[in-house]
Amino acid sequence: MKVWLIPTAIAVCLQLWLNLYVLAHPPVRPIRAALHAMLFAALLFTVGDLLASFVSTNGTERWAGLILLYTGLIFISPTWWLLALRYCEAQQLGLDFTRKNWVYIPFLLAGLLWIGLVTNPLHDQFITPRLTGASEFHWMFWWNAVQSYALLMGVAGLYGTLILRQRRGATRKQLIILLSATLATAIASAMYVFFPDEIPFDPTSIGVCISSILFIYGIRGSRLFSLSPVDLTTVIHSHPAGVLVIDSTGQLLYANQAADTLLASKRLPVEDDPFLSLSRILSLPESRDQAIEPRQLQKELLKVDQPAHGHLFRFGDDREGWLKIESVPLPGRRQTIRAWSLLLADQTASKNAADAIQASEIAILRSRNLESLGVMAGGIAHDFNNLLQGILGNTDLALEEVAAQSTLREHLLDIEEASLRAGKLVAQLLLFTGAAITEKRDLDFAETIAQIAEFAASSIPDRVTFEISQPTDLPMIRVDPDQIEQAVVNLIVNASEAIGDETGTIRLAVSAEQVTSENVDSLNLVSPIPSGLYMKIEITDDGEGMSKEVRARIFEPFYSTRFPGRGLGLSALLGIVRTHSGGLSVQTQATEGTCASVYLPALEDAAQQPALSAPPIPATSDLRVLVVDDEHAVRSVCTRALRLAGADVVEAETGEAAVDYATEHDFDVAIVDLTMPGIGGLETARQLRSLHPDLRIILSSGHRDTDIQAKIDSDLICEFLHKPYRPSELLGLLNQLLDTKLDLNPGPV
Known part of the structure; x- marks a missing residue:
């Protein structure tokens, strides 16, 4: 067996696989016929070469093999030429030969050569085959060789030029594969034609084998012959956004399907006047009731200086939403504007999303403002209620000393009423911030x-x-x-x-x-x-x-x-x-x-809470009270009111001082400010209760505290008195707590 028949046999197998694969998986339509013809010509060449090489005599069998071999050789270059042109059309590479009949001239010449090949035994003008040594080639063969190499070099030049100009990566890769396959076949064939004495066998089958491998790689790995760009007109016509092309006078040149649907909502033909159609369905952004004049709309849209974000309009018909129109000038000759492209995009969803984001940001900002206001209101309430406590307490004490018929009493009552109203206003501020004192x-x-x-x-x-x-x-x-x-x-x-x-x-x-x-x-x-x-x-x-x-x-x-x-x-x-x-x-x-x-x-599962009871009342004739508050005015009012009622009062400015007093003295009642520097009101109350288990404790504050009871231990039984309060309210709570009859006007002792 001749060694050089191995690549020929491999080429036959590869060509059979390629022909069958392309039949089962047709390429894109412009390429289909040319690709089938080229692959079939290559298959004829390889089968003929294999058949002619196996026959050892110049009989009919060998001549049939030569007929197949040279038939494929004659037609492989014209079909390759046609395949290259059809590939350029399919990939939209700027070449359109659909209506050019001259592209079929190589097939006419190839047909004449094929007739000369078939009739070669009559005139021997194509080839004189020999069993040993190189065959003798005549003018028809050389005519075919020149035509074939010219076509193949033309194809190679076309592919090379397109590779240099091509920017699409996938198409560039396919062109490189096609150029390599073309050169492999052309170079292998030229080596045998121009150097017959140096090469003992025809290497064209090796070139076909290499080309077949490149084709298989391209078809399976790079979608060769099946990847084609979508027509731009199809893309625009199927785009979900409306596209209008209008000349400088306002006449419609093109409208895609979305624009037709959009402008036909009022059953107005878009061909009549696109701006009239737009004015029927749109209104100004400020209000749906503000209509737009067609000519004013045309003037706004067909301006060179357009806003970067386009024009935003409301739908003025029965639809709720927004439409954005962007206009782009299409340049003509001599720096003129040939036409305008209008892009109509429904912005309802994006506008609603933007509004929702803005509303969320406003809500977050408002929440932060409320939180800041709550902190500020809490601080103001503490200081302001302490001031009101001094005003209201002193007013109440003054009223006890002023005769009922005195004109001064009316002024004091006005002061008292204003203080109470101010206290209610502070309470409302605390309610608004969610920081009000609650007793649930x-x-x-x-x-x-x-x-x-x-x-x-x-x-x-x-x-x-x-x-x-x-x-x-x-x-x-x-x-x-x-x-x-x-x-x-x-x-x-x-x-x-x-x-x-x-x-x-x-x-x-x-x-x-x-x-x-x-x-x-x-x-x-x-x-x-x-x-x-x-x-x-x-x-x-x-x-x-x-x-x-x-x-x-x-x-x-x-x-x-x-x-x-x-x-x-x-x-x-x-x-x-x-x-x-x-x-x-x-x-x-x-x-x-x-x-x-x-x-x-x-x-959902409310358990009955046991009622809290106060410790037993001490058997004593004199009421001993400890007043703990960091505000001098508050301590002064409480002390004077309690002493007027006959109680023995000790003042403490801090929780630490109150604990020190309680360590050395006994008290019946402790009135403790909830918010104080140092250990604080609750901790002061706990330490006082640990020193005197029977001590009654009244907590008082004008500061924010959202849930007093939640902060008080279950064993720390306390009453609570909101600031500002009047001395009479304090004495009333003590009378209720101790079952006494304290009064600001106790009479003779």
Whole structure:
């Protein structure tokens, strides 16, 4: 067996695989016919070469092999030429030979050569084959050789030029594979033709073998003949954004499918006037009611100086949303504008997302502001309430010394009233920040709401109907009753004011509602609440309602639509709800009334708490009181009031001083400020109780403390007195605590 037949046999196998693979996996349409023809010509050449090499005589079998060999050799270069041109068309590389008939001239010449090949035994003008040594080639063979090498070099030159110009990585890689395959076949064939004496066998089959391997690598690894760019017109026509091309006079040149759909929403043909179509569906950003004139729209869009972000419009028809229009000038000759490209993009989703992000940022900023305001309000409340304590206490003491008929008494009463109002204002500020002092108790919610509703009904005008609906088997709830009363009454008063001078109805409904992660979003709460059982207080009115702008600001402090109001009612309500770990929802529309819902956590397993009892009253005739406060004015007022009532009083400025006094002396009652420098009020109370287990303790503060009872140990039985308070309130608490009859005017001793 001849050694050089091995690459020929391998080439036959590779060509068979390529032909079958391409039949099973057709390439893109422009390449399909040319690729099949080229591969079939290469298969004929390799099969003919193998057949002619096996036959040892110049008989019919050897001549049939030569016919197949040279048929493939004649047609392989024209088909390769056609494949190169069709590949350029498929890849849109700037060459279009679809309507060029001259590309088929090589096939005509190849056909004439093939006729000469078939008739060669009659004239011997193509080849004279010999069994030994090189065959003798004639002018037809050399004609075919020149034509074949010219076509192959043309193909190689075309591929090389495109490689230098190509920027797409995938296409560049494919061109390199095709160039290498072309050169491998051409060089192998030229070596035998031009150097027949030096080479004992025809190496063209080796070149075909190398080309076949490159083709297989390209087809399997680089999607050769199956990867083609998408037509640009198809991309634009299928784009989800609308695309319009308009000339400088406003005439429509092109509209893709999305633009047709968008502009045809009013059943107006886009070909008539695109700007008229746009003006029918759009409005100015400020309001949906502000229409746009078509010519003004054309003037704005067809300007050279365009904003970088484009033009943003509202949909003015029955759709809610936003449309962005970007216009790009298409240059013509001599620096003129040939036409304009308008990109119409629906910005509704992105605009809503941006608005949601902005609203979230505003909510975070507002929360931080509330937190800062809470810290500031707590500090102000402590200092301000101490000042009010001095004013109110001294006023109360002065009233005890002034005759009832004295004109000075009226001035003192005005001072007292102003002090009380100032104290309430500070309390409302603390409620708004969620930092108010609370004294929560376990209550029967049905009974509590019934009492509050009865009280609130008295403040509603007769022209307004008040309806209440609540079941009797409601669970217990742990709340500060005073704050809950303030919240409910505030909502009822607001509902009454919303009805105004008209007749209307206010409905109060109470129910138990289970809040879960699935339904919490549907409640439209101001802030989310955890899952659990909640008591829902719903107050509905058929008053004037609120606009979106007013609704967005109702919880801002000092914002009010009522002239007499201070704008702290709903702010304080929100603070009360947050203090009780609850939720709040306000649903309203202008002229359609308002529905406010308060959610308070219920006690699902409420255990009966044992009542706290005071230690036994000491058997003593003289009341000994320890007053502990870092404010001199507060200590002075308490001391003078208690001494007027006949008590023995010792003052202490700090907790440490109070503990030192209690170590050496016995006391019946200790009045301790909750917020003091040093060890603090609670720690002072614990140390005093450890020294004197029977000591009554009254804690007092004007500072923020969201839950006093939660901070007091279960064995530390204390009363609490809010600042500012009057001396008479202090004595009243002592009388209740000790079963005494202390009075600021005890009479003769």
